[in-house]
Amino acid sequence: MIAWIGAQKFTGYEAAAIQPLIANSPIFSWLYSILSVRTFAAVLGSLEIVAALLIAIRPLWPRISIIGSVMGVLLFLSTLSFLFTTPGVTVPSGLLVLSVVPGQFLLKDLVLISASLWTLGDSLGAALRRRGAHGDGERR
Template sequence: MTTLIHDSAHRKRAMSSQAEAVGRELTRYGLVVVVGWIGLMKFTGYEAEGIRPFVANSPLTSWAYGLMSVRGFSAVLGVVEVTIALLIAARPFSPRVSALGSALAVGMFLTTLSFLVTTPGVWEPSLGGFPALSAVPGQFLIKDLALLGISLWTLGEAWRVSDQIR
């Protein structure tokens, strides 16, 4: 009887460790896919126009349209986002490089979360405004809170490992 209980507990621990390991990899490389995919979309007119209200209404980014076109700025963002994704993906080869990518992602998601405050239409007026989020842009932006958390986790994990390698 004791052996059965011990075997069951061991199996449960092994399964939980496997689930955690898969979750860890899916978390990191899911972030890579999301950031990279969205970055590649920045090279399209559709996406350039889609981000226009966020960029134009933000004191952090609105200056960019004075320096370059909507498409040009979107392409620059695309290069930055694809680079961030590649840096994060470098974790097996260089945890330090991956930590840099994650730190840049943290900055990127803090910036996009600031759009919750600066973009018109975030709060749904038919539901009384704050805290009711509109579908777009409100719900579109709030997902970046989870992506910020994932970026912080990947930053901390890669940074810890890079310190151990020295």
């Protein structure tokens, strides 16, 4: 899922769709002064694809998968921050009601950050078990 979302960042449609999210972010908006909208989206997409590949490699190299999971957590924490910085995330109704776009669009990142945290714990556990299986912690 993360790789699929990352691959879509290479399209003009997706680059334009995330542009208001980035432009309204006090943390990330400065990036548009050095990167075009399409270039920034491609860099973001590349990071998402790398994170997905590193997570997927867990059966072979759980220690490397830890890096992918941490990348996923950081990527989705940053996109969840857009819930607080993007105008139009909520609709005026007196309650916290998310708009379809961008509010509900961003909400998927709660599931993705949860999955990244789960894979992080799973990879850490596998790496520790693998290390413990070697006794002194060295690979043979």
